Structures are given as C-alpha cells and as structure tokens.
Amino acid sequence: MTIHNLGDQNSVLNQFISEIRDVQIQKDPMRFRRNIERIGEVLGYEFSKELLYSSKNIETPLGNKSMYLSQDQVVICSILRAGLPLHQGLLNYFDAAENAFISAYRKHENDENDFEVVVDYFAAPSLEGKVLVLTDPMLATGRTLENVLKGLKDHGTPKQIHIVSVIGSQQGIDFVQSVFPAQTHLWIAAVDPELNARGYIIPGIGDAGDLAYGEK
Numbered sequence: 588m589t590i591h592n593l594g595d596q597n598s599v600l601n602q603f604i605s606e607i608r609d610v611q612i613q614k615d616p617m618r619f620r621r622n623i624e625r626i627g628e629v630l631g632y633e634f635s636k637e638l639l640y641s642s643k644n645i646e647t648p649l650g651n652k653s654m655y656l657s658q659d660q661v662v663i664c665s666i667l668r669a670g671l672p673l674h675q676g677l678l679n680y681f682d683a684a685e686n687a688f689i690s691a692y693r694k695h696e697n698d699e700n701d702f703e704v705v706v707d708y709f710a711a712p713s714l715e716g717k718v719l720v721l722t723d724p725m726l727a728t729g730r731t732l733e734n735v736l737k738g739l740k741d742h743g744t745p746k747q748i749h750i751v752s753v754i755g756s757q758q759g760i761d762f763v764q765s766v767f768p769a770q771t772h773l774w775i776a777a778v779d780p781e782l783n784a785r786g787y788i789i790p791g792i793g794d795a796g797d798l799a800y801g802e803k
C-alpha cells in the first residue's frame with residue numbers, strides 16, 4: 588500500500604485538521620462537517636493525479652484547446668453515518684461519481700475491547716474496471732475497512748482502490764496495509780500514535796459521527 592500522509596506537509600489542510608480537533612470549534616457542527624468536506628476536497632484533488640487522462644479537444648468561443656480529462660469511472664463508497672461529510676467533499680470534485688453506502692456497527696461481546704464489526708446495509712454498483720474510493724474518516728482499528736472490502740468482493744474487480752481518511756492510528760494503518768491489495772493507495776490528513784481501550788484515536792477528535800450529527 589502506498590501511504591500519502593498529506594498532513595506531513597505544510598498546507599492549508601493543517602488549518603482544517605486543527606479546527607476539527609479543537610474542542611471549542613467542535614461546538615459548531617456545521618463548521619465541523621464543512622471542515623471534513625474541505626479535507627475530502629483536498630484529498631480528492633490529490634488522488635485525482637493517479638487517474639488515467641487522455642486529451643480532448645475543447646471548443647472555446649475564440650478557438651480550440653486540447654485538455655487532459657479523465658475517463659475513469661469513480662465509485663465513492665462510504666460508511667454511514669460518519670463518512671457522509673467526507674463523501675460529500677469528494678462528490679464536490681467528482682461530479683459523475685457513482686455511490687455506494689454501507690452501514691456497519693461494532694457488536695460488543697463480553698467487554699468494551701471485544702467486538703465484531705457487523706455490516707447490515709449494503710448498496711453498491713458494479714465495481715468492475717472502476718476506481719473504488721473508500722472513505723473512512725477515522726481509521727482506528729481498520730476492521731471496518733476490512734469488512735467493507737470483504738462485502739464488496741462480489742461486486743467486481745476495481746482497477747484502482749483508494750482509501751480516503753481524515754485521521755488514522757498507526758496500528759489501524761498497519762492492519763489495513765496487511766489486508767488490502769499492495770497497489771492500494773491511502774490518502775490521509777493526519778496519523779496519530781495511539782488507540783485507547785475503546786478503540787478511539789488519541790489525541791484524535793472524539794466521535795466523528797456525534798460531532799457531525801449529534802450524540803446518539
């Protein structure tokens with residue numbers, strides 16, 4: 588897997604990440620959602636450089652211009668509900684993208700640390716020959732992404748897989764790297780060192796779904 592940690596570079600992306608981390612700014616859910624969307628836009632622009640481009644003649648009112656455009660069909664696949672603002676950010680740039688949605692939750696067995704990821708809603712188009720973009724705003728353990736990948740197996744073989752994530756734990760990234768095909772790209776805005784006992788990224792941001800849409 589190729590890991591593109593864009594938060595390692597100096598850019599306006601760090602402004603958006605610091606705002607979603609900040610407990611004071613987090614009090615405004617609209618700003619939180621918009622910042623996640625903006626992060627999706629930046630990461631989407633970056634991975635667009637991996638698509639296949641061919642030239643097309645564009646007629647302007649005053650002449651012609653050959654432009655490079657991508658013919659790749661992009662499918663954006665998000666996990667409800669925390670993935671929705673990131674999904675919207677990507678859709679802002681990929682106008683013709685198809686969409687897939689999955690709902691997954693953690694089913695705890697005996698204690699907080701012992702859980703399986705249950706996928707109970709799945710709606711996806713064919714992925715055959717397409718560019719699959721999986722969004723997971725908080726790449727904590729990586730087990731949700733593993734289950735999503737398994738669930739998508741019957742939908743055809745994509746030509747490229749891109750994972751788009753806002754913040755990941757090093758442990759989650761290592762796990763995803765071990766279960767995804769080697770050609771997968773991970774586009775991520777920040778990598779944090781730890782996971783706590785409940786599987787939350789430390790220092791992270793807290794619960795991304797609650798911050799975007801309110802506590803359950």
Ligand code: URA
Pocket residue numbers: 669725727786787788789791792793794795796
């Ligand atoms: N999901 C979240 O919303 N936050 C985390 O830190 C981990 C998983």
